Amino acid sequence: MFSYSKPLFYPVQVEARDPVFAQILLEHYGGKDSEYSAATQYLNHRSNMSNRYLRDLLGMIAAEEMGHMEMIAVAINKLGGPPLSFVDSQGIPWNICYVDQTLDPIGMLQADVEAEVRARILYNHHFTMTNDPWLKKMIHFLGCREDVHKLLFKKAQILIRKGAPPEQFNELIIDYKMSLKNN
Numbered sequence: 001m002f003s004y005s006k007p008l009f010y011p012v013q014v015e016a017r018d019p020v021f022a023q024i025l026l027e028h029y030g031g032k033d034s035e036y037s038a039a040t041q042y043l044n045h046r047s048n049m050s051n052r053y054l055r056d057l058l059g060m061i062a063a064e065e066m067g068h069m070e071m072i073a074v075a076i077n078k079l080g081g082p083p084l085s086f087v088d089s090q091g092i093p094w095n096i097c098y099v100d101q102t103l104d105p106i107g108m109l110q111a112d113v114e115a116e117v118r119a120r121i122l123y124n125h126h127f128t129m130t131n132d133p134w135l136k137k138m139i140h141f142l143g144c145r146e147d148v149h150k151l152l153f154k155k156a157q158i159l160i161r162k163g164a165p166p167e168q169f170n171e172l173i174i175d176y177k178m179s180l181k182n183n
Contacts, residue, residue: 009067012074013134022081028072031088033118035069037098045108053169116150148179
């Protein structure tokens with residue numbers, strides 16, 4: 001299901017070293033609302049989702065979140081940050097409690113929407129904390145991708161609530177793939 005591709009989703013450049021901002025970016029690497037938390041949650045939800053199209057969607061978005069995590073790692077390294085480990089900016093280790101354990105499909109998707117909202121808020125906050133134009137572009141890109149994921153999860157909830165046939169969920173896969181081409 002998963003494959004590794006060397007190119008990043010978006011090029012990562014920095015204007016100058018900034019170890020302080022690198023430390024802040026650890027929130028996106030190993031914090032509560034990190035890319036790692038999102039990817040882990042979506043993979044878990046994927047394993048518990050009966051609709052094959054939603055399983056595929058969750059798998060694709062989880063893989064993308066891992067790609068975002070890689071971008072954050074590259075940025076932290078270029079900024080001269082600390083060695084990467086699964087901790088937040090305060091050094092608090094990542095915890096499995098950050099991953100939603102809901103088993104109801106609508107509940108899982110709602111938890112996924114909420115994860116995307118929290119990640120977007122965090123990106124918006126960190127966007128204001130740097131003057132580096134390259135990092136601002138990267139953070140903007142990542143925030144926009146969170147919005148795409150949120151909208152897809154909301155559409156999936158609507159389809160479930162209206163009792164749509166499983167094949168209608170394939171539109172979500174098409175929408176996801178089109179969103180990648182529009183970046």
